[in-house]
Amino acid sequence: MRVLGVDPGLVTTGYGxxxxxxxxxxxxxxxxxxxxxxxxxxxxxxxLYDGVLQVFRELSPDAMALEEVYSRYEYxxxxxxxxxxxGVICLAAAHCNVPVFSxxxxxVKSVITGxxxxxxxxxxxxxxxxxxxxRVPRPNDVADALAVAICHGNLATMYSSAAxxxxx
Numbered sequence: 283m284r285v286l287g288v289d290p291g292l293v294t295t296g297y298g299x300x301x302x303x304x305x306x307x308x309x310x311x312x313x314x315x316x317x318x319x320x321x322x323x324x325x326x327x328x329x330l331y332d333g334v335l336q337v338f339r340e341l342s343p344d345a346m347a348l349e350e351v352y353s354r355y356e357y358x359x360x361x362x363x364x365x366x367x368x369g370v371i372c373l374a375a376a377h378c379n380v381p382v383f384s385x386x387x388x389x390v391k392s393v394i395t396g397x398x399x400x401x402x403x404x405x406x407x408x409x410x411x412x413x414x415x416x417r418v419p420r421p422n423d424v425a426d427a428l429a430v431a432i433c434h435g436n437l438a439t440m441y442s443s444a445a446x447x448x449x450x
Contacts, residue, residue: 283438284310286343286380287431288334289423290367292326293319295334296423299341300413302435309413311341312424323366331370338378346375347383347434349390349426383434393433405429 289296298312315333317326348371351364375382388398394408406418406425412432419425 283345283435284341284343285431285435285438286337286341286346287427287429287434288346288348288371289426289430290330290348290364290371291423292323292330292363292367293317294421294423295330295367295371296421296425296427297334297337298419298424298428298431299337299343300428300431300435302439305439307412307432307435309415309428312419312428314421314423323363327366327370330367331374334371334374335377338374338380343380345383345434345438346371346380347385347430349430350384350386385430385433390430390433393436394429 283302285300285302287298287300293316295315296312297315299310301308301310315330315337317329319326321329348368351361351368372382385393391400391405392398394400394412395404397404400408402422402425406422406429409415409425409428409432410418413428419428
């Protein structure tokens with residue numbers, strides 16, 4: 283199974299594709315889609331859509347995983363803007379017939395590190411260890427995208443194994 287993890291942003295969107303073969307996993311590709319912050323919102327969304335669509339077409343993921351939108355109560359505009367970014371990313375997935383799975387940040391942290399309150403650094407180091415990388419993926423958007431991909435792959439593998447009787 284090949285999972286595309288995405289950390290949405292209006293200027294920098296991190297992505298990472300992880301291949302799962304049983305309990306083994308490997309990094310296929312990771313990077314960012316960047317939009318000029320001086321562009322209008324609709325142009326940044328178009329750049330984001332085109333970039334993510336290209337990732338889908340080139341890397342052919344079986345599923346996409348992304349974090350749910352989180353915004354502090356004091357900043358509702360941030361949640362609205364992030365909703366736009368998530369929307370065009372989900373639209374790209376729909377156009378490529380790729381199912382979308384969404385996870386709360388605390389759930390991703392829990393699956394990756396065992397603690398839903400793990401620090402960003404703890405998550406990054408677990409991503410590095412799980413993918414047998416020499417260094418922490420940079421920028422942070424890439425590490426976050428890989429974490430959500432690993433989270434989904436782990437859960438999908440676990441549920442698949444249990445459904446087929448592998449957990450007995």
